[in-house]
Amino acid sequence: MRLLVLGARGMLGTDMLQDWKSSEVIPADSAEADIRDIAQVRALVSNVRPDWIVLTAAYTDVDGSEKNSDLAFAVNSTGTENVARVASEMGTRLFYVSTDYVFDGAAKRPYEPTDPIHPLNVYGASKAAGEQAVQNYSWDWCIGRTSWLFGASGASFPQKILKASETQPELFVVCDQVGSPTFTRDLASAILRLICAEARGVVHITNSGTCSWFEFAQEVLRQAGRESIRVLPVTSREYPRPAQRPVYSVLSPASLSRYGIAMRNWKAALPDYLQDLRQVGKIK
Numbered sequence: 001m002r003l004l005v006l007g008a009r010g011m012l013g014t015d016m017l018q019d020w021k022s023s024e025v026i027p028a029d030s031a032e033a034d035i036r037d038i039a040q041v042r043a044l045v046s047n048v049r050p051d052w053i054v055l056t057a058a059y060t061d062v063d064g065s066e067k068n069s070d071l072a073f074a075v076n077s078t079g080t081e082n083v084a085r086v087a088s089e090m091g092t093r094l095f096y097v098s099t100d101y102v103f104d105g106a107a108k109r110p111y112e113p114t115d116p117i118h119p120l121n122v123y124g125a126s127k128a129a130g131e132q133a134v135q136n137y138s139w140d141w142c143i144g145r146t147s148w149l150f151g152a153s154g155a156s157f158p159q160k161i162l163k164a165s166e167t168q169p170e171l172f173v174v175c176d177q178v179g180s181p182t183f184t185r186d187l188a189s190a191i192l193r194l195i196c197a198e199a200r201g202v203v204h205i206t207n208s209g210t211c212s213w214f215e216f217a218q219e220v221l222r223q224a225g226r227e228s229i230r231v232l233p234v235t236s237r238e239y240p241r242p243a244q245r246p247v248y249s250v251l252s253p254a255s256l257s258r259y260g261i262a263m264r265n266w267k268a269a270l271p272d273y274l275q276d277l278r279q280v281g282k283i284k
């Protein structure tokens with residue numbers, strides 16, 4: 001099976017390339033094709049002729065999207081539409097990686113793929129537009145929504161916490177947003193299994209277990225042996241950010257279970273993540 005990964009040098013893309021050894025994987029990024037330009041996407045896809053395009057490329061700066069909304073929509077909406085159109089032209093299947101931030105957080109139970117979406121911020125709106133483009137323009141597709149990614153190759157939340165802990169004795173972390181942290185290596189493996197199972201429609205893919213950012217930070221520091229750092233809870237109101245986030249964005253595992261896939265708890269994935277960080281020299 002030939003897989004073209006768009007966004008291959010991003011945090012998730014890097015782990016896809018590393019873990020998908022059994023498949024024929026062709027990496028691409030904006031250097032090979034800027035997805036905002038359909039001619040570039042067409043040239044790349046007609047050259048590679050993949051069975052699947054895995055679209056993980058995105059403008060992922062959630063706060064930056066508030067002031068760069070044109071860029072967020074150009075990449076996440078128009079760019080996705082371009083890829084979806086080309087995938088259809090070439091008879092290629094499309095796997096689109098999306099986000100929990102398409103939801104508004106008002107739910108009192110984990111979100112199912114059938115729940116109505118209602119993004120609160122520009123990034124979420126641009127990814128929701130991307131989902132719509134996939135559904136409108138590609139002939140055979142799967143959308144995998146995920147959340148709170150952490151992986152050794154990106155500057156994700158736990159890495160920022162570990163870095164801050166090197167210089168600050170106490171850290172203030174938001175305690176009133178709840179979600180499911182997801183290790184990019186576990187996600188990459190689940191996506192490959194979905195592709196092999198010819199999954200279709202919308203599937204929710206996260207590590208199991210839920211927490212607030214505050215609890216996430218505490219656990220990261222505990223497992224990294226830095227319990228001496230004090231983590232103090234603050235509310236979103238006390239720590240305002242440009243983009244509003246959902247207070248609750250837990251995704252239900254039911255759609256993933258249908259393919260026989262169960263994800264381990266995010267806490268169980270942390271030792272592997274910390275080991276990866278040590279291997280690339282980001283922590284001692």
Ligand SMILES: NC(=O)c1ccc[n+]([C@@H]2O[C@H](COP(=O)([O-])OP(=O)(O)OC[C@H]3O[C@@H](n4cnc5c(N)ncnc54)[C@H](OP(=O)(O)O)[C@@H]3O)[C@@H](O)[C@H]2O)c1
Nearest residue numbers: 007009010011012029030034035056057058060099146149
């Ligand atoms: N990070 C999270 O917490 C999170 C949560 C839920 C869902 N997601 C979704 O998961 C996916 C992967 O996220 P990530 O954090 O791994 O992303 P990332 O590290 O920010 O990487 C994004 C990738 O997209 C590429 N890209 C950006 N603009 C492009 C363009 N115009 N044309 C072609 N490529 C372009 C970048 O390549 P260049 O550097 O060459 O531009 C980069 O390789 C995204 O779709 C994101 O929306 C992320």
